[in-house]
Amino acid sequence: MAQLVVDLEALACLKAVQFALEIGLTRVVFEGDSAIIINALLHGASAMASFGNILDDIHMHSAVFQFVEFVHVSRNCNFFANALAKKAKSDVVVQVWLHDLPSDIAPLVLRDVH
Structure with missing residues (x-):
């Protein structure tokens, strides 16, 4: 069950990135309460994780922004x-x-x- 939750957190982040692109934002800060996802995005230690492909998509899409930051928020x-x-x-x-x-x-x- 815990793995499913972290997968959903990664998917929610991807959807947020995609939405920001759709509405034309260029400078964004994404806040998330999943330390696992935010740390994986910041430090890239997710290749073997079940959500690794989702994070790869997040990185690919977020490269379009002029400024992007991922921040962990309790x-x-x-x-x-x-x-x-x-x-x-x-x-x-x-x-x-x-x-x-x-x-x-x-x-x-x-x-x-x-």
Whole structure:
């Protein structure tokens, strides 16, 4: 089960990178709470891991950005991402917010920034 979770974390990171490319971002910072995935992205020790091919795809896609950074953030410190994940799990339609955030999520952005 633990292996499946880390594989899903890698896939989520890949989807985030792909989405950033789709909407035309050029300078990005990807934050993740999986120390295994972030460390593998930063230090490249994933060739034999089940998620190695996914990380190869992340590196290939992220080479397009002018600036890219992968940062580990403790799950306890990332209230915004946690709230978004819960909201996405309960929503039946795909939603993208480029300018305005939902009123129930906006206060959490300020909490994460400060």
